[in-house]
Amino acid sequence: MSTDAPRTSAPSRLALLIGPVLLAMAASLTAGALPARSDDTSQADSLGCGSAEVTRTLTTGSAWRMCVRIDRIKGLVLEKVQFRPATGDREYSGWLPVIDSLYLAQLVVPYDAGGFAFNDITEYGFGDLHLLDQNEQTCLGDIMSVQQSTMSGSQYSERTSPGICLDEVDTGLGWDSKGSEVDGTDNDRYSQQGSALEVSSISKISWYEYQQKVTLTDQGTITVGLGATGDLATSIFSDDPAIGWPIGSEHDEATAEHAGSHWHNAVYRVDFGIGSGAQQVQQWDYAQPDPGPRGRIEGTGTIQTQAFAADDDPDPQTWWRVLNPTSLNRDGHPRSYEIANDSIQNPYDPLTRPKVSFTNDHACQEYASDNLNAGCPGLSVPDYVAAETEPLTDPVAWVSVGFHHIVRDEDQSPMPAHWQQFSLIPRDLLAQQATTPLARSCVNGGPFTIYGSCAADNLAVPRIMVGAGPIGPGTVLSSDTGIWRPARSPLGYQRVWLRDGTPIASVGGDGLPINATAEEYTVTTADLGHEISVRVDASADGVIPGSATSSALSIPPAAGPTGSPPTSGPQHRAKPRLKVTVPARGKPRLKIRVWGNLGAATGRVVVRAPGNWKRARTLHHGRVTVRVPKAQLKKAQAKRGKRLVVKYQGDARYRPLKHQFRPHRR
Known part of the structure; x- marks a missing residue:
């Protein structure tokens, strides 16, 4: 954290350890207040977390469900995370458990100047009064309210906060495959745009605002990110260029400053739960027996049977996965998740040097450092690894995601968000990708x-x-x-x-x-x-x-009383009906429906907005949702601004139709 003074807002360690009674009360108040969607899961099949349960079926057909809450110290916590592929019975029609729990276990922020280092999770906490309310600027999707307990000194209170954002987002091209190279048409081409569920919260710690965001894609990938925005603080740092960067005008001593360089070292705790039963950690290493640009490269997978930390400076090719040898996909391969972490790590701290460390799941090991749990107080991940004596069968991954922030002029208020993240990528979770169309369902093996x-x-x-x-x-x-x-x-x-x-x-x-x-x-x-x-x-x-x-x-009915039979020429395409809805709270999304006497329309819809902005989307059961950037939506709302244009391109039953309108201000 950049700051020009000691952080007076941080609760003392004593306040964080206020006692088991208050902590238990706080934990019971962190569940979200948004009910589970009844169209996606029945109460009998619920996860058992009440109003904290979230179930979402994405536009492309895949679905996620989980328990989502805000912990008063950890901030955003996901538990009992399960995935259901769009392919359904062709692959797996039920829910696949993949993660037992996932959260930010520590954020270590040391400054290059020395003398300042903060542990933002255990010293401050990302919940309580540090949790910021979501609004239509920060959340373009659904806002989920949470009950929060707060501590101010020894004073305990409660509040309801709109603290969690749930938003389905486009991820760009999901897949594209053209079967025939010589066919000049697109009749043998398969394409789809991807989608994902974003779950996020924002916490303010001193000068910084941190967005915790977990993105769950229609392919089963989970990307965990921490975005830092807010403002810079500079006044306690010298003008030594070795430990910072000059900002402000060099021509005006009154505004010239020097911002200190510092690290954001996020350490996440990922408790895997792929299926049920004992799981394993496998490390893959690569070597080239015959050096040369065309030499053979060999990979070796090793099951790690004991807790360990990755080498301080591992080969960039080395990677790890957690697998369940008894949970097999349709092809008989063990389901697993690979940890993809391309970030850099702070090499000066034994906690943050390893890309990843693995231990068994122990309830008391809640935080990556300065552990607040009374069962093993003050310990850190290296201590957990050293103390583990049991075989590694219930793996927890401690993933270190570093970002060395060398400040620049462009970081001045408000600072653009910079991100540090890692991904959990399904490997053999399914026999084919999760949204495989029926037309490609037989492409499996050879x-x-x-x-x-x-x-x-x-x-x-x-x-x-x-x-x-x-x-x-x-x-x-x-x-x-x-x-x-x-x-x-x-x-x-x-x-x-x-x-x-x-x-x-x-x-x-x-x-x-x-x-x-x-x-x-x-x-x-x-x-x-x-x-x-x-x-x-x-x-x-x-x-x-x-x-x-x-x-x-x-077919016309029989002749009427006048004796003149009605006539009809060749059948023409019918005129459809087109309805466009802008959701409440001014969300920049258009809900479009096209239908008529012949049922739901098929084909594509093109949306145009001021500023030469255009999107084309395919109707599904006559409906589609199109996200419009807020800037274009505001231009269309202006009295003299250009209107939004929604054009349906038509299909074999319905002819094209265009609708222009100015969205109402809400």
């Missing part, structure tokens, strides 16, 4: 070819063709088969003509019903006043079958 869809995948529904003139009994209808992805085997097509969605049947020579399945269908008097459509069933050997149904063609 031998295989990347060309051709695994399933009969329709890209454009069939169309009914009718000649000119009035439609009535005797009119001959025909149809195409629609457009389908190139499959691994040539597709065969079977038509089934439908009246009001039900197969049209006649009685065959054997007295049994026969569905109308010819390429053509002749309208009969039974069709008058009804809707005719055609379903095309596609199949092939070794290919998952699929179906697609055309838009409905309305």
